[in-house]
Amino acid sequence: MIYDETIISIPLTNSNEYAYDSFITIKINYILMKKIEHIGIAVNNLQQASNLYELLLGTSCYKTEEVASEGVRTAFFKTGENKIELLEAILPDSPIAKFIAKKGEGIHHIAFDVEDIVLEMARLKDEGFTLLNEVPKRGADHKLVCFVHPKGTNGVLIELCQEIK
Ligand code: ZN
Secondary structure, three states: OOOOEEEEEEEOOOOOOOOHHHEEEEEEEOOOEEEEEEEEEEOOOHHHHHHHHHHHHOOOOOEEEEEHHHOEEEEEEEEOOEEEEEEEEOOOOOHHHHHHHHHOOEEEEEEEEEOOHHHHHHHHHHOOOOEOOOOOEEEOOOEEEEEEOHHHOOOOEEEEEEEOO
């Protein structure tokens, strides 16, 4: 289901006579999930993993950042339009530490760039998804984020992120 749509009218001819039937009405849907913004990968050792991903992607890490509230240290790589985020736990009870203890290193989440995180959270909640935070929180890389519980998304943790402007 699409959350919102808008209607525009386009004239069918170049005629100056704007009779009602010389317009065509088109519905435009808002695209709330714009693209995959990044893929998050849980790693044991950020320095070692960064060195490896620099070799793999042929590009340098452009940012490292600690998100104290999540108990993680992150490293970001650009791959064309998309990004890879490596995450290392800095606290034994952080979500990344728990994830690695359970599943080992690997893909931890897929993040989608959204136009309006509050609208998108409301839409997903309406659709019956379980959000892991009720209000957007500050994430890494200058973003507002919200996570969607993997139990409702075939085992994949989904992150919504909106750039803070
Ligand atoms: Zn992320």
